[in-house]
Amino acid sequence: MRFYPAAATDVNFPTIRITGGHHTESEIERILKFIHIDSPSIAGWLIVEGILKNGDRREGVTIVNPHGNLNNAFTSAVGADHNSDQPDSTAEDLLRNPGRGAGGRIVYYPWEWHQIGGGRPGAARDEILLHELVHAYMQQRGLSSIRNLHRLRYARRLRRFDLVDDFFAVMITNVYSSECGRQVRRDHHGFQSLNRNAMSIISDPRFAPLFNALAKGDPDLVKELRKIDTAFNPWHPRMDLIDATSVFDDA
Ligand SMILES: [Zn+2]
Numbered sequence: 130m131r132f133y134p135a136a137a138t139d140v141n142f143p144t145i146r147i148t149g150g151h152h153t154e155s156e157i158e159r160i161l162k163f164i165h166i167d168s169p170s171i172a173g174w175l176i177v178e179g180i181l182k183n184g185d186r187r188e189g190v191t192i193v194n195p196h197g198n199l200n201n202a203f204t205s206a207v208g209a210d211h212n213s214d215q216p217d218s219t220a221e222d223l224l225r226n227p228g229r230g231a232g233g234r235i236v237y238y239p240w241e242w243h244q245i246g247g248g249r250p251g252a253a254r255d256e257i258l259l260h261e262l263v264h265a266y267m268q269q270r271g272l273s274s275i276r277n278l279h280r281l282r283y284a285r286r287l288r289r290f291d292l293v294d295d296f297f298a299v300m301i302t303n304v305y306s307s308e309c310g311r312q313v314r315r316d317h318h319g320f321q322s323l324n325r326n327a328m329s330i331i332s333d334p335r336f337a338p339l340f341n342a343l344a345k346g347d348p349d350l351v352k353e354l355r356k357i358d359t360a361f362n363p364w365h366p367r368m369d370l371i372d373a374t375s376v377f378d379d380a
Contacts, residue, residue, distance in 0.1 A: 149193055192237055291318075331364070
């Protein structure tokens with residue numbers, strides 16, 4: 130087992146724990162450091178820093194080696210008391226009444242994913258790990274919502290994010306990818322390229338409940354996301370990229 134950052138071995142400090150054998154642990158540590166420090170991304174820094182600074186051992190995050198391909202990665206809440214990682218959400222108010230928060234357990238195998246900078250949009254090993262870290266970040270704050278978007282009330286393009294949680298994980302990772310000069314991911318089905326600009330996403334009425342929920346549930350994070358100037362950032366869309374015809378409605 131090792132810790133990220135390595136120096137933070139105080140058990141009362143919710144440093145990220147990495148387990149599962151030296152070779153894989155050191156690779157995960159390298160990727161965490163890339164997301165947090167070495168990449169040009171502020172979004173990546175915000176999520177890792179947010180996890181490290183959450184201030185409660187109960188909310189600590191552990192990354193576990195499955196010792197083989199998963200064709201996926203998973204994050205589950207640890208120590209959640211009666212779903213205390215979940216908000217009391219409604220169909221319209223998606224992150225209503227944040228829960229108490231919980232720790233997180235991420236099962237992730239770096240070797241099955243493309244090297245940093247490679248692969249389909251969102252499918253490099255740093256992007257896959259950051260996606261899971263966003264889930265852990267939300268669980269820590271009692272904002273993780275597994276509300277199913279596969280409902281007829283939701284537009285098809287929203288249903289393709291599967292869960293409320295995955296909309297945030299994909300969109301925040303997209304800001305990171307953009308800051309790293311990479312393509313952004315369309316939704317949570319596969320790793321297709323998003324052929325819409327940030328203004329089109331933030332002005333889409335079908336996505337508004339998601340953005341409104343995060344602004345209310347984690348205003349500090351949204352305040353920082355709004356400062357990030359990059360090609361794709363729905364929290365700070367570049368005005369010169371407005372393309373009104375890209376707003377569509379397939380409901
Ligand atoms: Zn996910």
